[in-house]
Amino acid sequence: MKILVAGLGLMGGSMAKSLKRAGYSVDGFDRREVLSLAVKEGAIAAVAEDFSVYDIVFVALPPEAAIRFIDETRFAQNAVVADICGVKGEVESAVYAKPRNFRYVGCHPMTGKEVSGYRNSAEDLFDGASMIVTENEKTDEDAVRLLEDIFVKMGFGLIRHCTAQYHDKKIAYTSQLAHVVSNAYVKSRTADGYVGFTGGSFQDMTRIAGVDEKVWTQLYFYNRENLAEELETLLFELGKYADALRRGDREAFAALLKEGRERKEKLDREK
Amino acid sequence: MKILVAGLGLMGGSMAKSLKRAGYSVDGFDRREVLSLAVKEGAIAAVAEDFSVYDIVFVALPPEAAIRFIDETRFAQNAVVADICGVKGEVESAVYAKPRNFRYVGCHPMTGKEVSGYRNSAEDLFDGASMIVTENEKTDEDAVRLLEDIFVKMGFGLIRHCTAQYHDKKIAYTSQLAHVVSNAYVKSRTADGYVGFTGGSFQDMTRIAGVDEKVWTQLYFYNRENLAEELETLLFELGKYADALRRGDREAFAALLKEGRERKEKLDREK
Numbered sequence: 001m002k003i004l005v006a007g008l009g010l011m012g013g014s015m016a017k018s019l020k021r022a023g024y025s026v027d028g029f030d031r032r033e034v035l036s037l038a039v040k041e042g043a044i045a046a047v048a049e050d051f052s053v054y055d056i057v058f059v060a061l062p063p064e065a066a067i068r069f070i071d072e073t074r075f076a077q078n079a080v081v082a083d084i085c086g087v088k089g090e091v092e093s094a095v096y097a098k099p100r101n102f103r104y105v106g107c108h109p110m111t112g113k114e115v116s117g118y119r120n121s122a123e124d125l126f127d128g129a130s131m132i133v134t135e136n137e138k139t140d141e142d143a144v145r146l147l148e149d150i151f152v153k154m155g156f157g158l159i160r161h162c163t164a165q166y167h168d169k170k171i172a173y174t175s176q177l178a179h180v181v182s183n184a185y186v187k188s189r190t191a192d193g194y195v196g197f198t199g200g201s202f203q204d205m206t207r208i209a210g211v212d213e214k215v216w217t218q219l220y221f222y223n224r225e226n227l228a229e230e231l232e233t234l235l236f237e238l239g240k241y242a243d244a245l246r247r248g249d250r251e252a253f254a255a256l257l258k259e260g261r262e263r264k265e266k267l268d269r270e271k
Numbered sequence: 272m273k274i275l276v277a278g279l280g281l282m283g284g285s286m287a288k289s290l291k292r293a294g295y296s297v298d299g300f301d302r303r304e305v306l307s308l309a310v311k312e313g314a315i316a317a318v319a320e321d322f323s324v325y326d327i328v329f330v331a332l333p334p335e336a337a338i339r340f341i342d343e344t345r346f347a348q349n350a351v352v353a354d355i356c357g358v359k360g361e362v363e364s365a366v367y368a369k370p371r372n373f374r375y376v377g378c379h380p381m382t383g384k385e386v387s388g389y390r391n392s393a394e395d396l397f398d399g400a401s402m403i404v405t406e407n408e409k410t411d412e413d414a415v416r417l418l419e420d421i422f423v424k425m426g427f428g429l430i431r432h433c434t435a436q437y438h439d440k441k442i443a444y445t446s447q448l449a450h451v452v453s454n455a456y457v458k459s460r461t462a463d464g465y466v467g468f469t470g471g472s473f474q475d476m477t478r479i480a481g482v483d484e485k486v487w488t489q490l491y492f493y494n495r496e497n498l499a500e501e502l503e504t505l506l507f508e509l510g511k512y513a514d515a516l517r518r519g520d521r522e523a524f525a526a527l528l529k530e531g532r533e534r535k536e537k538l539d540r541e542k
Binding site: 109110111112129130132158160167169170171172173174175177178179180181182183184185186187188190191192193194195196197198199200201202204205206207208209210211212213214216217220221224227228230231232233234235237238239240241242245246248250253254255256257258259260261263264265267268270271 | 443
């Protein structure tokens with residue numbers, strides 16, 4: 001089985017390393033410097049030249065590049081092509097916009113780091129993590145089963161199945177909104193000289209503030225409606241606390257906190 | 272040296288245990304069930320009966336109770352009385368509202384847990400944490416030095432000095448606002464069924480959502496102006512992202528993300 005990982009950044013590099021650890025031989029494609037490092041380290045067996053010889057192609061490129069790559073590349077007949085973008089609806093739409101000779105499966109590994117690039121990739125990045133597989137009525141079931149088997153061997157701890165639309169709605173909230181809040185949170189001037197004035201809440205709130213604006217603007221705008229809706233919801237909820245503070249209404253404020261605490265307790269029971 | 276810890280919840284219980292580990296003998300005061308457990312476990316040497324016999328009294332009660340306790344208790348002449356409330360301005364004002372025969376020092380240990388109560392207290396809770404000591408022109412320097420010596424022996428890793436006003440402004444942002452955001456964040460209906468749809472961002476964002484509304488409403492309303500200002504700042508900043516999304520303005524959105532990333536990188540250099 002010939003496998004290609006296109007894009008050897010943090011995620012793609014980690015996929016190559018994790019696949020290698022699982023016993024697969026993987027080829028890679030990226031800029032020349034990255035490729036020579038990946039070959040030297042043994043993360044990839046060879047540099048891909050003809051993309052049409054692979055049984056499985058993992059596309060680990062930024063969203064716009066991933067869509068273009070899938071759209072324009074000549075893959076082998078019946079090849080399994082799986083992207084790992086953080087939004088799935090737009091990729092799926094682009095893939096199914098015309099007939100394809102390959103079998104597409106949308107994937108999104110639920111893990112990452114605050115740093116990027118091949119040099120930060122690691123074979124154990126996916127250990128115990130969740131992998132989301134998006135499907136619709138056109139999805140080839142054998143392709144999904146083949147990938148699932150590989151994902152388990154790569155160390156993923158949980159595989160979730162859903163539609164691209166369900167994925168995008170969930171991710172707008174669990175990940176995209178969190179990154180926006182974190183990115184906005186650091187902008188207060190009061191943050192200067194915070195050292196010694198926090199026991200961890202501030203660090204947790206701002207850990208993911210430093211997003212790469214190029215990649216994340218693509219992700220956000222491919223999921224604009226969902227993200228806007230979640231952001232409006234949060235602004236609406238936060239506005240209630242501000243109102244209660246302004247009015248000096250302690251009871252209303254306590255009721256807001258209680259509602260959030262009870263909601264948090266309910267969510268904790270889902271774990 | 273006779274030491275009392277008044278209030279043996281998560282923080283007070285941990286103080287008693289940490290003081291004991293450091294070689295001090297400590298008496299305690301709390302509800303009867305807590306006291307018998309603390310005596311049985313050896314966290315306190317004895318139950319306090321006459322509060323006027325102690326050289327040092329740590330007040331680890333909720334804000335309103337702490338202020339009342341300090342105001343109404345007869346302490347020994349020159350006793351060092353230190354509260355550990357999460358707001359300092361209101362406590363300090365209440366203390367200095369009339370002449371006192373004791374020496375007051377405001378303290379705030381920068382650590383905690385998402386759970387409360389004596390049963391969750393631990394001798395190592397303060398290990399490596401920061402302790403903020405608030406002072407003004409009336410503060411007794413010997414009392415501060417005495418406490419600092421004890422804090423170092425308890426395991427604190429950093430001691431910061433500032434005024435109560437500076438403390439309250441910083442804490443409104445690094446801690447209080449973070450708890451409000453977390454408490455509001457969980458309220459989206461999209462949170463239901465989040466398991467498998469997050470790699471950690473959601474957990475970090477919502478870890479501290481479950482605040483005790485009774486204690487925290489007290490803390491928030493003792494620091495209402497500062498918290499309101501920080502919350503308005505965050506609402507203003509978040510509103511810019513919502514506007515850019517609504518307008519479909521990718522460049523503006525990317526610029527907002529870039530500003531946040533650069534700010535985060537600047538703050539990380541402070542560490």
